[in-house]
Amino acid sequence: MSIKTIDINCDLGEGVGNEAHLMPFISSCNIACGGHAGDEDSMKEVIGLAIKYNVKIGAHPSFPDREHFGRKFMDISSNDLLESLEKQILALKKLADALEVPVHHIKFHGALYNSSAKDAALARTCLFAIKNTLPNTFLYAPFGSAIAKEALLHNIKVKYEAFADRRYHNDLSLVSRKEKNAVIHDKKEVLQHLESMILNGQVKTVESDAVKIQAATFCVHGDTQNAVELIQYIYEELPRKGIQIV
DSSP, X not given: OOOEEEEEEEEEOSSOOOHHHHGGGOSEEEEEOSSSSOOHHHHXXXXXXXXXXXXXXXXXXXXXXXXXXXXXXXXXXXXXXXXXXXXXXXXXXXXXXXXXXXXXXXXXXXHHHHHHTTOHHHHHHHHHHHHTTOTTSEEEEETTOHHHHHHHHTTOEEEEEEETTBOBOTTSOBOOTTSTTSBOOOHHHHHHHHHIIIIISEEEOTTSOEEEOOOSEEEEETTSTTHHHHHHHHHXXXXXXXXXXX
């Protein structure tokens, strides 16, 4: 059996408090750095756990909107957004530098992630924040998205990302969290969802179509209600499918 290798990432430092339970089963993490959640103490804690378990760390900046957890589009000027994103990224970088651990990637959060996937101008603001702070890191971004396309034009390295615990539409947009079927909670369904994307390069959408998708890193949200159960299950089951987490 040929072995496929993937990265499993998780959004952490968001106030849930389950990081120590998730970290042994993932290979990279996205650390909230003050925009939607997180502060110096939480960032230090997550970085320390990542070092202990040899997990790659990334910055997880967002719209500066703690009230709505960064999940609501924010009407903010490009300059103000750029300033906020740079501040968030540099806050994590400062702590990582002090602990002598590299920042491997940047993944935008919530409404900023989804909006920059469609809006090229917004995407460029996000990319300028990367170029001005950590230009040699990877960007985690959706396959076929505006931000991924713009990143390649700006010589920013991209790792395509897909979601293990979220359902998709035919245009590869995520089903809105306002819909009751947005998040996948059943562990066997999550595994089947992952297996299709990894081995077949396809995702079954809520419209019941099989749509082409590419990804090298797959996310389980740390604030999904049964995130620990999901992560541990796929960690144990993926090797049996010839898929190794690295």
